[in-house]
Amino acid sequence: MESLLIILCCIYCTVFVVGTTGNLIMVMVTFYCKNLRSICNILIGFCCFCDLLLFTDIIAFMISMFMPITQEFCYFMSIPADFGAFASSACVLAVGIDRLIAVALPARYKTLEHDRFWYLLILIAFPVVYALALLYIGFTQRDPGRIVVCLVPESLGHAYDVFALTSFVINLFVSPIYAYVYMKIKKMGLNSSMKAVFKSLTITVCLVLCGWMATDTVGALSLTLPIDKNVARMMQLYAGVFILSSSSFNAFVYYRISRDYRTAIRAMLRISNATSVSKGSGYRDTTDGARSSTHRRSTITVRTSMHM
Numbered sequence: 001m002e003s004l005l006i007i008l009c010c011i012y013c014t015v016f017v018v019g020t021t022g023n024l025i026m027v028m029v030t031f032y033c034k035n036l037r038s039i040c041n042i043l044i045g046f047c048c049f050c051d052l053l054l055f056t057d058i059i060a061f062m063i064s065m066f067m068p069i070t071q072e073f074c075y076f077m078s079i080p081a082d083f084g085a086f087a088s089s090a091c092v093l094a095v096g097i098d099r100l101i102a103v104a105l106p107a108r109y110k111t112l113e114h115d116r117f118w119y120l121l122i123l124i125a126f127p128v129v130y131a132l133a134l135l136y137i138g139f140t141q142r143d144p145g146r147i148v149v150c151l152v153p154e155s156l157g158h159a160y161d162v163f164a165l166t167s168f169v170i171n172l173f174v175s176p177i178y179a180y181v182y183m184k185i186k187k188m189g190l191n192s193s194m195k196a197v198f199k200s201l202t203i204t205v206c207l208v209l210c211g212w213m214a215t216d217t218v219g220a221l222s223l224t225l226p227i228d229k230n231v232a233r234m235m236q237l238y239a240g241v242f243i244l245s246s247s248s249f250n251a252f253v254y255y256r257i258s259r260d261y262r263t264a265i266r267a268m269l270r271i272s273n274a275t276s277v278s279k280g281s282g283y284r285d286t287t288d289g290a291r292s293s294t295h296r297r298s299t300i301t302v303r304t305s306m307h308m
Helices: 002-032 039-054 056-066 071-077 079-104 106-114 116-139 152-156 159-188 192-224 229-246 250-257 259-268 286-307
Strands: none
Touching: 002 039, 002 056, 002 229, 002 250, 002 259, 039 056, 039 079, 039 116, 039 192, 039 250, 056 071, 056 079, 056 229, 071 079, 071 152, 079 106, 079 116, 079 152, 079 159, 079 192, 106 116, 116 152, 116 159, 152 159, 159 192, 192 229, 192 250, 192 259, 250 259
């Protein structure tokens, strides 16, 4: 068991470095590049910020490995990680709703862009309120007498069961929404930039969903299988690797698939041969394609009249 704990600590340290660095880059590039400040880009940056908070759970885990921690103290120490886990789960749905409105009601979406502050506030309020509600439930179930290994499930008590149930309901809406948006984008023949960003978004969502499913499955097996308590506890500790690992790939996925994010990240990090992001190359909403094509037609008309 000691050797397994050492291996687990090494895995968590690696995931912490990779995940923290990657999600921090995604948050920073959203602020750095003006062309990555569309409503969708800001929501993606917010989701990455929530994932960034989730990785603070590894710090709490490492501390609990070297000193006894009560469940109550673990709760307070894990508030950032718990908030990140809750908000990240709901943030995926918020991004899906935004993309659904953009492709299904492009004219309405254009008007929402003019009041983007309130529109963004409403979309972000859902993950925030959802996370705060679950944190309150966890607060009411603190146990100052029980020593725990500090990870998200242990920090919440029975509130984690509420989170598992509600996140399952949220994911039931996520899959059909993203499937509809994907088919709509494919049918409309939108620009490659939009397709690349949505493809990256879909891949990261699938990774996170698979991560939570694997974590919950292993956790459930550790409680139902007739195995030694130490083995069950070790299974529960290793179960967290799945969700933490899946949340650490955001930057890699967007960098690999989306040219806009790749160019912006290279420019921000001052990587050689990085070209600056032109004003027209950023990720735009569905209405931008029509505006740009109209502008090109008017430009051609002006040039033709000049030659005549």
